[in-house]
Amino acid sequence: MTAETTAVLNAKRQIKPFVKWAGGKGQLINEIRSKYPEGLGKSIVKYAEPFVGGGAVLFDILSHYNLKELYISDVNAELINAYKAIRENVFELIDLLQAYQDKYISIGSGEKKAYFYAQRSRYNELLVNTDSTEGSLESAALFIFLNRTCFNGLYRVNKKGTFNVPAGAYRKPTICNAENLLSISSALKNVKIIYGDYKKSKDFIDNKTFAYFDPPYRPLTNTSSFTAYSQLGFNDAKQEELSYFVQAMAERNAKLLVSNSDPKNIDENDNFFDILYSKFNIKRVKASRIINSKGEARGKISELLISNY
Numbered sequence: 001m002t003a004e005t006t007a008v009l010n011a012k013r014q015i016k017p018f019v020k021w022a023g024g025k026g027q028l029i030n031e032i033r034s035k036y037p038e039g040l041g042k043s044i045v046k047y048a049e050p051f052v053g054g055g056a057v058l059f060d061i062l063s064h065y066n067l068k069e070l071y072i073s074d075v076n077a078e079l080i081n082a083y084k085a086i087r088e089n090v091f092e093l094i095d096l097l098q099a100y101q102d103k104y105i106s107i108g109s110g111e112k113k114a115y116f117y118a119q120r121s122r123y124n125e126l127l128v129n130t131d132s133t134e135g136s137l138e139s140a141a142l143f144i145f146l147n148r149t150c151f152n153g154l155y156r157v158n159k160k161g162t163f164n165v166p167a168g169a170y171r172k173p174t175i176c177n178a179e180n181l182l183s184i185s186s187a188l189k190n191v192k193i194i195y196g197d198y199k200k201s202k203d204f205i206d207n208k209t210f211a212y213f214d215p216p217y218r219p220l221t222n223t224s225s226f227t228a229y230s231q232l233g234f235n236d237a238k239q240e241e242l243s244y245f246v247q248a249m250a251e252r253n254a255k256l257l258v259s260n261s262d263p264k265n266i267d268e269n270d271n272f273f274d275i276l277y278s279k280f281n282i283k284r285v286k287a288s289r290i291i292n293s294k295g296e297a298r299g300k301i302s303e304l305l306i307s308n309y
Ligand SMILES: C[S@@+](CC[C@H](N)C(=O)[O-])C[C@H]1O[C@@H](n2cnc3c(N)ncnc32)[C@H](O)[C@@H]1O
Pocket: 021, 022, 023, 024, 025, 026, 050, 051, 052, 053, 054, 055, 056, 057, 073, 074, 075, 076, 196, 197, 198, 199, 214, 215, 216, 217, 229, 230, 234
C-alpha cells in the first residue's frame, strides 16, 4: 500500500450536520478551522461545544481528530433528544426517516403540505402530552423531518412551546441521509451529550480543553437576527454574563474560541464586544449573511472570532 493510499484510508470521513440550523457555521468552517489551537489532538485532548446547535464545528472536529473526551450541550431539548437518538438508536431512526421520505417524495405538492402539517401536529402532540420527550425516537424522527421540510429549516416555538414554523416548498428534500447518520452515530459514541445551559461546561473545561462558544448572535438590527432558538432569549446582559464565564475559563488555561456578530457592520463606534473581550484576540472574518429581511446590506459582512490564544 502506498503512503497515499494509507493516508486516504486513515482519513476520517467528513460528516455533516443532520439539521439546518439558524446561525449554523458551515459557511465559516474554513476560517474557524484555521483558528483551531495548536496542539489539538496532541496536548489538547478534550473538546467542549456548549452551544452546539447543528454542530458544524463539532462534526468538523470529529471528522479530523481523535480526541479523548468531548462534551456538547444546548438548551433546545428536542435537538439534544435527536443527537441522543442518533447515537443510541440509529437503525430505528433511519427506518422512520426513510418511511417519511418515501411518503413525502411520492405525493404531489398539495398533499405534501397536508402531510407536513399532520406530522407537525403529531410532533406537538408528543411535546404537549408528555412531561418530556426525552428518549422518544418518534419525536427525534419528527424533529428531523420537520427541519428538512419546514420553511428555511427554522426552529421556532410559540408561547405554549409548540413548534409553529410553516411548510417549506421542497420537491425532493433529503430527509434520510442514512450514510451520514451512521457516521454521526459512531462518531458520537464518545461524546457526552447534555441538555442544558452552557455553564454546565464548567465541570469539564480544563487546561487540556479546546472550547468553542457560539451563542445566539447579538442582533445587528432590531429585525435582523433570529435569537429566540428556544423560549429563552439571549440579550446583551446574557452576552455579558457569557464573557465573564469565558474569562473564568481562560483562567484555567483552556483554549477558548467565541464567535459572534460584529456590531461594527452597522455602527463603527459600537465597541460592545471589543470592550467585553478586551483581554482576548479579536479577528474579524467575512461571512455571507443577510443582515435583514429586506435584504439591505446583503453580501459579505464581518463576524467576530474571539480567542485567548
Ligand atoms: C448560533 S447557534 C449555534 C450554531 C452552531 N454553531 C451550528 O453550527 O449550527 C446557538 C445555539 O445556542 C443554543 N442556546 C441558546 N441559549 C443557550 C444557553 N444558555 N446555553 C446553551 N445553549 C444555548 C441555541 O439553542 C442554539 O442552538
